[in-house]
Amino acid sequence: MYSLCRKQIRVIQRLLAKAFRHSRSGETRLLIQKTLFKLHSWSGMEEPTFKSNLPHETVKPTVNGTKVEVCPEHYGSAKEGHIDFENVYKKESCDRIPLEQLVEILAYSDSCTQAQHLVKRIRAIYPTLSIQMAMHSGPSDLGSEICLKQLPLVRFHYGKKDVGATWIELAKTGNTKYILVGRNIVEFTHYTDLDRMLRVLHSLHVDIVGGAVRLEPEGRWYAGCYQTNIRNFTIRIQPGHDMSAQSCAYCDYIASPFLIRRELFQEYLVTSDSMYGLIPFVDLFLQFTTQYSGQPTIQTVACIDILFHVAGHNTWRGYGLAETGRGAWKPLARKWSVDHLILPGSVEHKWPCSQVDIQCGYFKSRGMASPGCCLEDLAYCLKVFLKLASKYNLSTFPAEGSNLGAVKTYGGILPWERDADIYWDVYGFQTVSGPIARELAAYPTCNLGSVEYNTIYREDIKRCSVFMKHCLSYTMHSSYWHLELYGLPWMISENLHGLANPTQVYIDGLWTRAMPNPGKAARNRYGDNVLGHIEHWMDYGKATSWTNYTNVEVAPFLPCPTGAVPHSCLQENFLPYGNIQFQDVPV
Structure with a gap:
């Protein structure tokens, strides 16, 4: 079994x-x-809620001469430590592997003076641990010779930037099983308890252990635990946790330094020089939390009692998620094919497709959703035409998938859309070919093509109207899309049914004239349940949109192409019903 x-x-x-x-x-x-x-x-595991003083998993005793990595601890009496609550948990004696054979500390400092101070502070707690120290200053800089002479058991790496490649260089040098990745660490006290971190690694069977952070010199304390999500081509990072055990919160991203297996760190950290500061670490944890089928699951916790002293906001190295500038995030957005970033403190960054190397044509495939920046390009030209039509009193209304998108998403465009469809009053043909065409020249990304006639009567609208179909049309091209503009000899949007004004629908910030009952028009056009989701008819290999294929009550999304951007896949990320999932809601 x-x-x-x-x-x-x-x-x-x-x-x-x-x-x-x-x-x-x-x-x-x-x-x-x-x-x-x-x-x-x-x-038989503890519940994922806070319960004080639950017994920790006991470290297994030595078997056949094999030493354990850390000794167990037990809870004493809170009354004994009621003055400062420093020594309530008691460490037990056991035959263990020496800490210096298990853990090496990696750190980065701007100068030799800072490096010397940090090593001195570490040595006061862990006198025998090996340290790999990268420094921005070079060996010829004033004072650097002090490091060479006065800081034993430390290997210096001079003239380094705070980028992923530097941290990989530090990690490759030693041979201990674990490394403490001291990102942004500037001070050190006994509150950075490596034994506690090792104990958590074993008892909770997790891969990464961090803790809370205290900004130096300000003294501000943060839990530093965040949840992340990638959906709708948006990365969201939000403080908080869903689950905890042994006073440690399960996190998707942590702001603190962390203990991790050396080989795991080397396997996943990206060495790109374009990512610096905290960005390589955000990328690292995103990889851990977006594991897909067949990949190992990596789990991270931040223990509330473990404290790291990190750079404060007085230097760029102390910048947190919200303080890090838009430009620094761009390489991450490029790598993950996202155009939107939502950070703590209501901080948001958005990019046009061209700035983050998103190729919209790539996403126009079965089983895939299109990025927001691509849909915005379509919406932009759609609204340009509708606004100009309104300016010149030309009746219009969105039709087909454009009406369906407005109805189903409450004012948006379907993520699997392939074009836009607008019907306009063909009796206003001279308005479209004249002033509207001239004004469109001011919008270089919205190019109006030549007129196409649908009947032999060309511009003879009265004779064309007997066929009950559009008489002529234009195709407008945006940067990544085409919009079909059909001239009809009758406009159902003008059917007021005794009401004062025509119906309007909301499309990407614009209220525009619509069919009298947009919802009924969508249901009658596509059938029940029209609020369910089914992809574009082209994705099913149908000849036209009039082919009966919309069994939307039970139809799942189509499978994603092999090698597709994972978070673009409809089947793996979305339900075939409901529209909240397509909105930028909190994690």
């Missing part, structure tokens, strides 16, 4: 915890909660 390991159970717990937080139905939340309780009881 197949059984789940502890790590797999933790992954299931975290997914259920996130599902619980996202669910809107009370009944759904109760069912998820009951499932979690069942999972906890069957697995």
Whole structure:
């Protein structure tokens, strides 16, 4: 019988915890909660909620001469340490591997003076640990010779930038199983407890252990635990946690230095010089939290009692997620094919497709959603034409998928759209070919093509109208799309049914004239349940949009092409119903 390991159970717990937080139905939340309780009881693991003083997993005793990596601890009495609460947990004696054989510290300093101070502080707590120290200053800089003479057991790497390649260089030098990646660390106290971190690695079966941070010299304390998500071509990073155990929060990203296996760090950290400061580490943790089928699951915790002293906001090295500038994030956006970043403190960054190397044509494939910057390009020219039509009193209304998108997404464009469809009053042909065409010249990304006639009567609208179809049309091209502009001899948007004004729908910030009942028009055009999702008819190999293919009650999204950008895949990331999932809502 197949059984789940502890790590797999933790992954299931975290997914259920996130599902619980996202669910809107009370009944759904109760069912998820009951499932979690069942999972906890069957697995024998502690519940993913705070409970004080739960017994930790006991470190296994030495077997056949094999030493353990860390000794166990036990909870003493809070009353004994009620003055400062420093020594309540008691470490037990055991036959263990010396710490200096297990852990090496990696750090970065701007100058030799700072490096010397940091090493002195580390040595006061861990006198025998090896240190790899990168410095911005070179060996010929004033004072650098002090490092060479007065700081033993430290290897210096001069003239280095705070980029991923530097951290990989530091990690390649030593041979301990674990490294403490001292990103932004500027001070050191006994609160950075490496034994506690090793103990958590073993007892919780996680891969990375960090802690809280204290900004120096300001003294401000932060938990430093964040959740991340990539959806709708948007990276969202939000402070907080869903689950905890042994006073450690499960995090997608942590702001602190961290303990990690050396080989794992070397495998995943990107060495690009274009990513600097905290960006390489954001990228590292995004890789861990976006593991797909067949890849190992990497888990991270931040323990509230472990404290790191990091650079404050008085230097650029102390910049946090919200303080890091838009330009610094661009290489990350390029790598992950996103055009939008939402950070703590309501900080947002957006880029046009060209700035983050998003090729819109690549995403016009079955099973894939289009990035927001691509859809904005379509919406821009759509609104330009509608605004000009309104200016010259030319009746128009969105049709086909454009009407469907406005109805289904409450004012947006379908993520799998292929074009836009607008009907306009063909009796205003001279208006389109005249003033509207001339004004469109001021919009270089919206190019109006030549007129195309649909009947032999060309511009004889009265004779054309008997065929009950459009008489002529234009195709407008944006940077990445085409818009079909059909001239009709009748305009159902003018059917007021005794009301004062025509119906309007909302499309990407613009209220525009529409069919009298846009929802009924969509339902009658495509069938029940039109609010369900099905992709563009081209993706199904249909000859026209009039082919009956919309069994939207049960149809799943189509599979994504092999090698596609993972978060663009509809089937893996979205449900075939509901529109909130396409909005930029919090993580």
